[in-house]
Amino acid sequence: MSSMKTADEVSPTRRRLSRDERLRQLLDVAWRVVRNEGTEALTLGYLAEQAGVTKPVVYDHFNTRPGLLAVLYREFDTRQTALMDKALRDSEPTLANRARVIASSYIECVLQQGREIPGVSAALAGSPELEKIKREYETAFIGKCRTALAPFAGAGTIAAAGLWAMLGAAEALSYAAATGDISADAAEEELYQTILSMVDRNADQ
The missing domain is CATH 1.10.10.60 (Homeodomain-like)
Known part of the structure:
Protein backbone atom coordinates (compact mmCIF):
# COMPACT_ATOMS: atom_id res chain seq x y z
CA MET A 1 0.00 0.00 0.00
CA THR A 64 -19.27 51.11 -4.90
CA ARG A 65 -16.40 52.79 -3.08
CA PRO A 66 -18.79 55.37 -1.57
CA GLY A 67 -20.86 52.43 -0.35
CA LEU A 68 -17.82 50.99 1.40
CA LEU A 69 -16.95 54.32 3.02
CA ALA A 70 -20.54 54.71 4.17
CA VAL A 71 -20.47 51.29 5.85
CA LEU A 72 -17.21 52.15 7.62
CA TYR A 73 -18.59 55.42 8.90
CA ARG A 74 -21.85 53.74 9.94
CA GLU A 75 -19.90 51.17 11.94
CA PHE A 76 -17.96 53.93 13.69
CA ASP A 77 -21.13 55.89 14.43
CA THR A 78 -22.91 52.81 15.82
CA ARG A 79 -20.00 52.16 18.18
CA GLN A 80 -19.91 55.80 19.27
CA THR A 81 -23.67 55.90 19.87
CA ALA A 82 -23.63 52.70 21.95
CA LEU A 83 -20.72 53.97 24.06
CA MET A 84 -22.41 57.30 24.74
CA ASP A 85 -25.85 55.81 25.42
CA LYS A 86 -24.47 53.42 28.01
CA ALA A 87 -22.42 56.14 29.70
CA LEU A 88 -25.44 58.45 29.86
CA ARG A 89 -27.58 55.69 31.39
CA ASP A 90 -24.95 54.98 34.02
CA SER A 91 -24.25 58.63 34.95
CA GLU A 92 -25.91 60.85 37.54
CA PRO A 93 -28.30 63.40 35.95
CA THR A 94 -26.20 66.51 36.58
CA LEU A 95 -24.78 68.99 34.09
CA ALA A 96 -21.20 68.14 35.04
CA ASN A 97 -21.78 64.42 34.58
CA ARG A 98 -23.66 64.78 31.30
CA ALA A 99 -21.00 67.11 29.89
CA ARG A 100 -18.24 64.74 30.99
CA VAL A 101 -19.97 61.75 29.42
CA ILE A 102 -20.40 63.49 26.06
CA ALA A 103 -16.80 64.71 26.03
CA SER A 104 -15.21 61.45 27.14
CA SER A 105 -17.41 59.24 24.92
CA TYR A 106 -16.67 61.24 21.78
CA ILE A 107 -12.92 61.41 22.34
CA GLU A 108 -12.66 57.80 23.48
CA CYS A 109 -14.51 56.40 20.48
CA VAL A 110 -12.35 58.27 17.97
CA LEU A 111 -9.20 57.11 19.75
CA GLN A 112 -10.45 53.52 19.84
CA GLN A 113 -10.86 53.60 16.07
CA GLY A 114 -7.45 55.19 15.67
CA ARG A 115 -6.06 57.60 13.12
CA GLU A 116 -8.12 56.12 10.29
CA ILE A 117 -11.47 57.69 11.17
CA PRO A 118 -10.42 61.28 10.30
CA GLY A 119 -9.61 60.07 6.79
CA VAL A 120 -12.94 58.30 6.39
CA SER A 121 -14.81 61.31 7.74
CA ALA A 122 -13.00 63.63 5.34
CA ALA A 123 -13.75 61.30 2.43
CA LEU A 124 -17.44 61.44 3.29
CA ALA A 125 -17.38 65.13 2.40
CA GLY A 126 -16.15 64.28 -1.10
CA SER A 127 -19.55 63.61 -2.64
CA PRO A 128 -23.15 64.78 -2.04
CA GLU A 129 -24.24 61.20 -1.31
CA LEU A 130 -21.63 60.67 1.40
CA GLU A 131 -22.01 64.17 2.80
CA LYS A 132 -25.73 63.47 3.26
CA ILE A 133 -24.96 60.31 5.25
CA LYS A 134 -22.46 62.13 7.46
CA ARG A 135 -24.88 64.99 8.07
CA GLU A 136 -27.63 62.56 9.09
CA TYR A 137 -25.40 61.02 11.75
CA GLU A 138 -24.21 64.43 12.92
CA THR A 139 -27.80 65.63 13.26
CA ALA A 140 -28.70 62.54 15.32
CA PHE A 141 -25.69 63.13 17.61
CA ILE A 142 -26.64 66.77 18.12
CA GLY A 143 -30.20 65.75 18.93
CA LYS A 144 -28.94 63.33 21.56
CA CYS A 145 -26.76 66.03 23.11
CA ARG A 146 -29.65 68.52 23.13
CA THR A 147 -31.85 66.02 24.98
CA ALA A 148 -29.14 65.31 27.55
CA LEU A 149 -28.23 68.95 28.20
CA ALA A 150 -31.51 70.86 27.73
CA PRO A 151 -32.75 70.33 31.34
CA PHE A 152 -29.83 72.42 32.55
CA ALA A 153 -30.42 75.37 30.20
CA GLY A 154 -32.53 78.32 31.35
CA ALA A 155 -34.90 78.20 28.40
CA GLY A 156 -35.15 74.42 28.56
CA THR A 157 -33.41 73.98 25.24
CA ILE A 158 -30.01 74.48 23.61
CA ALA A 159 -29.57 76.73 20.58
CA ALA A 160 -28.66 74.88 17.40
CA ALA A 161 -25.69 77.18 16.73
CA GLY A 162 -24.08 76.24 20.02
CA LEU A 163 -24.57 72.51 19.40
CA TRP A 164 -23.01 72.68 15.94
CA ALA A 165 -20.10 74.66 17.37
CA MET A 166 -19.68 71.97 20.02
CA LEU A 167 -19.63 69.28 17.35
CA GLY A 168 -17.00 71.17 15.40
CA ALA A 169 -14.87 71.41 18.52
CA ALA A 170 -15.39 67.71 19.25
CA GLU A 171 -14.21 66.71 15.78
CA ALA A 172 -11.18 68.99 15.83
CA LEU A 173 -10.09 68.00 19.32
CA SER A 174 -10.58 64.26 18.85
CA TYR A 175 -8.70 64.24 15.57
CA ALA A 176 -5.86 66.26 17.10
CA ALA A 177 -5.68 63.64 19.86
CA ALA A 178 -5.80 60.81 17.32
CA THR A 179 -2.84 62.26 15.43
CA GLY A 180 -0.88 62.92 18.62
CA ASP A 181 -0.96 66.72 18.39
CA ILE A 182 -2.52 66.93 21.85
CA SER A 183 -3.14 64.40 24.60
CA ALA A 184 -6.44 62.58 25.02
CA ASP A 185 -6.86 64.13 28.48
CA ALA A 186 -6.35 67.63 27.10
CA ALA A 187 -8.85 67.01 24.30
CA GLU A 188 -11.46 65.68 26.70
CA GLU A 189 -11.03 68.52 29.19
CA GLU A 190 -11.26 71.21 26.50
CA LEU A 191 -14.41 69.65 25.05
CA TYR A 192 -15.88 69.32 28.54
CA GLN A 193 -15.30 73.02 29.22
CA THR A 194 -16.74 73.90 25.80
CA ILE A 195 -19.94 72.03 26.62
CA LEU A 196 -20.27 73.67 30.04
CA SER A 197 -19.76 77.10 28.51
CA MET A 198 -22.36 76.42 25.84
CA VAL A 199 -24.98 75.39 28.41
CA ASP A 200 -24.13 78.34 30.65
CA ARG A 201 -24.75 80.75 27.76
CA ASN A 202 -28.15 79.17 27.17
CA ALA A 203 -28.93 79.32 30.90
CA ASP A 204 -28.56 83.10 30.78
CA GLN A 205 -31.12 83.49 28.00
Missing part, protein backbone atom coordinates in the same frame (compact mmCIF):
# COMPACT_ATOMS: atom_id res chain seq x y z
CA SER A 2 1.30 3.45 -0.88
CA SER A 3 2.18 5.73 2.02
CA MET A 4 1.48 8.86 -0.03
CA LYS A 5 -1.42 11.04 1.13
CA THR A 6 -3.84 12.93 -0.99
CA ALA A 7 -3.90 16.73 -0.99
CA ASP A 8 -7.11 16.69 1.05
CA GLU A 9 -5.42 14.53 3.68
CA VAL A 10 -2.34 16.72 3.86
CA SER A 11 -4.13 20.07 4.23
CA PRO A 12 -7.57 20.38 5.84
CA THR A 13 -10.35 21.88 3.76
CA ARG A 14 -10.70 25.60 4.31
CA ARG A 15 -14.04 26.52 5.85
CA ARG A 16 -16.18 28.75 3.69
CA LEU A 17 -17.02 32.00 5.47
CA SER A 18 -20.64 32.98 5.94
CA ARG A 19 -21.76 36.27 4.42
CA ASP A 20 -21.59 38.03 7.78
CA GLU A 21 -18.14 36.61 8.50
CA ARG A 22 -16.92 37.71 5.08
CA LEU A 23 -18.28 41.20 5.64
CA ARG A 24 -16.48 41.38 8.98
CA GLN A 25 -13.24 40.27 7.33
CA LEU A 26 -13.56 42.86 4.57
CA LEU A 27 -14.30 45.65 7.02
CA ASP A 28 -11.33 44.72 9.19
CA VAL A 29 -9.06 44.75 6.14
CA ALA A 30 -10.55 48.05 4.97
CA TRP A 31 -9.85 49.70 8.32
CA ARG A 32 -6.29 48.37 8.19
CA VAL A 33 -5.74 49.78 4.70
CA VAL A 34 -6.99 53.20 5.76
CA ARG A 35 -4.86 53.13 8.90
CA ASN A 36 -1.66 52.08 7.13
CA GLU A 37 -2.02 53.66 3.69
CA GLY A 38 -4.69 56.33 3.90
CA THR A 39 -8.24 56.60 2.59
CA GLU A 40 -7.14 57.27 -1.00
CA ALA A 41 -5.62 53.78 -1.18
CA LEU A 42 -8.95 52.14 -0.33
CA THR A 43 -10.56 51.02 -3.58
CA LEU A 44 -12.74 47.96 -4.00
CA GLY A 45 -10.14 46.31 -6.20
CA TYR A 46 -7.36 46.91 -3.69
CA LEU A 47 -9.56 45.70 -0.86
CA ALA A 48 -10.16 42.46 -2.77
CA GLU A 49 -6.43 42.02 -3.28
CA GLN A 50 -5.59 42.66 0.36
CA ALA A 51 -8.38 40.39 1.61
CA GLY A 52 -7.41 37.59 -0.75
CA VAL A 53 -10.79 37.41 -2.48
CA THR A 54 -12.05 38.10 -5.97
CA LYS A 55 -13.42 41.51 -6.95
CA PRO A 56 -17.01 40.21 -7.36
CA VAL A 57 -17.01 39.21 -3.69
CA VAL A 58 -16.20 42.78 -2.62
CA TYR A 59 -18.63 44.33 -5.10
CA ASP A 60 -21.36 42.02 -3.83
CA HIS A 61 -20.97 43.53 -0.36
CA PHE A 62 -20.45 47.22 -1.15
CA ASN A 63 -21.32 47.90 -4.83
Whole structure:
Protein backbone atom coordinates (compact mmCIF):
# COMPACT_ATOMS: atom_id res chain seq x y z
CA MET A 1 0.00 0.00 0.00
CA SER A 2 1.30 3.45 -0.88
CA SER A 3 2.18 5.73 2.02
CA MET A 4 1.48 8.86 -0.03
CA LYS A 5 -1.42 11.04 1.13
CA THR A 6 -3.84 12.93 -0.99
CA ALA A 7 -3.90 16.73 -0.99
CA ASP A 8 -7.11 16.69 1.05
CA GLU A 9 -5.42 14.53 3.68
CA VAL A 10 -2.34 16.72 3.86
CA SER A 11 -4.13 20.07 4.23
CA PRO A 12 -7.57 20.38 5.84
CA THR A 13 -10.35 21.88 3.76
CA ARG A 14 -10.70 25.60 4.31
CA ARG A 15 -14.04 26.52 5.85
CA ARG A 16 -16.18 28.75 3.69
CA LEU A 17 -17.02 32.00 5.47
CA SER A 18 -20.64 32.98 5.94
CA ARG A 19 -21.76 36.27 4.42
CA ASP A 20 -21.59 38.03 7.78
CA GLU A 21 -18.14 36.61 8.50
CA ARG A 22 -16.92 37.71 5.08
CA LEU A 23 -18.28 41.20 5.64
CA ARG A 24 -16.48 41.38 8.98
CA GLN A 25 -13.24 40.27 7.33
CA LEU A 26 -13.56 42.86 4.57
CA LEU A 27 -14.30 45.65 7.02
CA ASP A 28 -11.33 44.72 9.19
CA VAL A 29 -9.06 44.75 6.14
CA ALA A 30 -10.55 48.05 4.97
CA TRP A 31 -9.85 49.70 8.32
CA ARG A 32 -6.29 48.37 8.19
CA VAL A 33 -5.74 49.78 4.70
CA VAL A 34 -6.99 53.20 5.76
CA ARG A 35 -4.86 53.13 8.90
CA ASN A 36 -1.66 52.08 7.13
CA GLU A 37 -2.02 53.66 3.69
CA GLY A 38 -4.69 56.33 3.90
CA THR A 39 -8.24 56.60 2.59
CA GLU A 40 -7.14 57.27 -1.00
CA ALA A 41 -5.62 53.78 -1.18
CA LEU A 42 -8.95 52.14 -0.33
CA THR A 43 -10.56 51.02 -3.58
CA LEU A 44 -12.74 47.96 -4.00
CA GLY A 45 -10.14 46.31 -6.20
CA TYR A 46 -7.36 46.91 -3.69
CA LEU A 47 -9.56 45.70 -0.86
CA ALA A 48 -10.16 42.46 -2.77
CA GLU A 49 -6.43 42.02 -3.28
CA GLN A 50 -5.59 42.66 0.36
CA ALA A 51 -8.38 40.39 1.61
CA GLY A 52 -7.41 37.59 -0.75
CA VAL A 53 -10.79 37.41 -2.48
CA THR A 54 -12.05 38.10 -5.97
CA LYS A 55 -13.42 41.51 -6.95
CA PRO A 56 -17.01 40.21 -7.36
CA VAL A 57 -17.01 39.21 -3.69
CA VAL A 58 -16.20 42.78 -2.62
CA TYR A 59 -18.63 44.33 -5.10
CA ASP A 60 -21.36 42.02 -3.83
CA HIS A 61 -20.97 43.53 -0.36
CA PHE A 62 -20.45 47.22 -1.15
CA ASN A 63 -21.32 47.90 -4.83
CA THR A 64 -19.27 51.11 -4.90
CA ARG A 65 -16.40 52.79 -3.08
CA PRO A 66 -18.79 55.37 -1.57
CA GLY A 67 -20.86 52.43 -0.35
CA LEU A 68 -17.82 50.99 1.40
CA LEU A 69 -16.95 54.32 3.02
CA ALA A 70 -20.54 54.71 4.17
CA VAL A 71 -20.47 51.29 5.85
CA LEU A 72 -17.21 52.15 7.62
CA TYR A 73 -18.59 55.42 8.90
CA ARG A 74 -21.85 53.74 9.94
CA GLU A 75 -19.90 51.17 11.94
CA PHE A 76 -17.96 53.93 13.69
CA ASP A 77 -21.13 55.89 14.43
CA THR A 78 -22.91 52.81 15.82
CA ARG A 79 -20.00 52.16 18.18
CA GLN A 80 -19.91 55.80 19.27
CA THR A 81 -23.67 55.90 19.87
CA ALA A 82 -23.63 52.70 21.95
CA LEU A 83 -20.72 53.97 24.06
CA MET A 84 -22.41 57.30 24.74
CA ASP A 85 -25.85 55.81 25.42
CA LYS A 86 -24.47 53.42 28.01
CA ALA A 87 -22.42 56.14 29.70
CA LEU A 88 -25.44 58.45 29.86
CA ARG A 89 -27.58 55.69 31.39
CA ASP A 90 -24.95 54.98 34.02
CA SER A 91 -24.25 58.63 34.95
CA GLU A 92 -25.91 60.85 37.54
CA PRO A 93 -28.30 63.40 35.95
CA THR A 94 -26.20 66.51 36.58
CA LEU A 95 -24.78 68.99 34.09
CA ALA A 96 -21.20 68.14 35.04
CA ASN A 97 -21.78 64.42 34.58
CA ARG A 98 -23.66 64.78 31.30
CA ALA A 99 -21.00 67.11 29.89
CA ARG A 100 -18.24 64.74 30.99
CA VAL A 101 -19.97 61.75 29.42
CA ILE A 102 -20.40 63.49 26.06
CA ALA A 103 -16.80 64.71 26.03
CA SER A 104 -15.21 61.45 27.14
CA SER A 105 -17.41 59.24 24.92
CA TYR A 106 -16.67 61.24 21.78
CA ILE A 107 -12.92 61.41 22.34
CA GLU A 108 -12.66 57.80 23.48
CA CYS A 109 -14.51 56.40 20.48
CA VAL A 110 -12.35 58.27 17.97
CA LEU A 111 -9.20 57.11 19.75
CA GLN A 112 -10.45 53.52 19.84
CA GLN A 113 -10.86 53.60 16.07
CA GLY A 114 -7.45 55.19 15.67
CA ARG A 115 -6.06 57.60 13.12
CA GLU A 116 -8.12 56.12 10.29
CA ILE A 117 -11.47 57.69 11.17
CA PRO A 118 -10.42 61.28 10.30
CA GLY A 119 -9.61 60.07 6.79
CA VAL A 120 -12.94 58.30 6.39
CA SER A 121 -14.81 61.31 7.74
CA ALA A 122 -13.00 63.63 5.34
CA ALA A 123 -13.75 61.30 2.43
CA LEU A 124 -17.44 61.44 3.29
CA ALA A 125 -17.38 65.13 2.40
CA GLY A 126 -16.15 64.28 -1.10
CA SER A 127 -19.55 63.61 -2.64
CA PRO A 128 -23.15 64.78 -2.04
CA GLU A 129 -24.24 61.20 -1.31
CA LEU A 130 -21.63 60.67 1.40
CA GLU A 131 -22.01 64.17 2.80
CA LYS A 132 -25.73 63.47 3.26
CA ILE A 133 -24.96 60.31 5.25
CA LYS A 134 -22.46 62.13 7.46
CA ARG A 135 -24.88 64.99 8.07
CA GLU A 136 -27.63 62.56 9.09
CA TYR A 137 -25.40 61.02 11.75
CA GLU A 138 -24.21 64.43 12.92
CA THR A 139 -27.80 65.63 13.26
CA ALA A 140 -28.70 62.54 15.32
CA PHE A 141 -25.69 63.13 17.61
CA ILE A 142 -26.64 66.77 18.12
CA GLY A 143 -30.20 65.75 18.93
CA LYS A 144 -28.94 63.33 21.56
CA CYS A 145 -26.76 66.03 23.11
CA ARG A 146 -29.65 68.52 23.13
CA THR A 147 -31.85 66.02 24.98
CA ALA A 148 -29.14 65.31 27.55
CA LEU A 149 -28.23 68.95 28.20
CA ALA A 150 -31.51 70.86 27.73
CA PRO A 151 -32.75 70.33 31.34
CA PHE A 152 -29.83 72.42 32.55
CA ALA A 153 -30.42 75.37 30.20
CA GLY A 154 -32.53 78.32 31.35
CA ALA A 155 -34.90 78.20 28.40
CA GLY A 156 -35.15 74.42 28.56
CA THR A 157 -33.41 73.98 25.24
CA ILE A 158 -30.01 74.48 23.61
CA ALA A 159 -29.57 76.73 20.58
CA ALA A 160 -28.66 74.88 17.40
CA ALA A 161 -25.69 77.18 16.73
CA GLY A 162 -24.08 76.24 20.02
CA LEU A 163 -24.57 72.51 19.40
CA TRP A 164 -23.01 72.68 15.94
CA ALA A 165 -20.10 74.66 17.37
CA MET A 166 -19.68 71.97 20.02
CA LEU A 167 -19.63 69.28 17.35
CA GLY A 168 -17.00 71.17 15.40
CA ALA A 169 -14.87 71.41 18.52
CA ALA A 170 -15.39 67.71 19.25
CA GLU A 171 -14.21 66.71 15.78
CA ALA A 172 -11.18 68.99 15.83
CA LEU A 173 -10.09 68.00 19.32
CA SER A 174 -10.58 64.26 18.85
CA TYR A 175 -8.70 64.24 15.57
CA ALA A 176 -5.86 66.26 17.10
CA ALA A 177 -5.68 63.64 19.86
CA ALA A 178 -5.80 60.81 17.32
CA THR A 179 -2.84 62.26 15.43
CA GLY A 180 -0.88 62.92 18.62
CA ASP A 181 -0.96 66.72 18.39
CA ILE A 182 -2.52 66.93 21.85
CA SER A 183 -3.14 64.40 24.60
CA ALA A 184 -6.44 62.58 25.02
CA ASP A 185 -6.86 64.13 28.48
CA ALA A 186 -6.35 67.63 27.10
CA ALA A 187 -8.85 67.01 24.30
CA GLU A 188 -11.46 65.68 26.70
CA GLU A 189 -11.03 68.52 29.19
CA GLU A 190 -11.26 71.21 26.50
CA LEU A 191 -14.41 69.65 25.05
CA TYR A 192 -15.88 69.32 28.54
CA GLN A 193 -15.30 73.02 29.22
CA THR A 194 -16.74 73.90 25.80
CA ILE A 195 -19.94 72.03 26.62
CA LEU A 196 -20.27 73.67 30.04
CA SER A 197 -19.76 77.10 28.51
CA MET A 198 -22.36 76.42 25.84
CA VAL A 199 -24.98 75.39 28.41
CA ASP A 200 -24.13 78.34 30.65
CA ARG A 201 -24.75 80.75 27.76
CA ASN A 202 -28.15 79.17 27.17
CA ALA A 203 -28.93 79.32 30.90
CA ASP A 204 -28.56 83.10 30.78
CA GLN A 205 -31.12 83.49 28.00
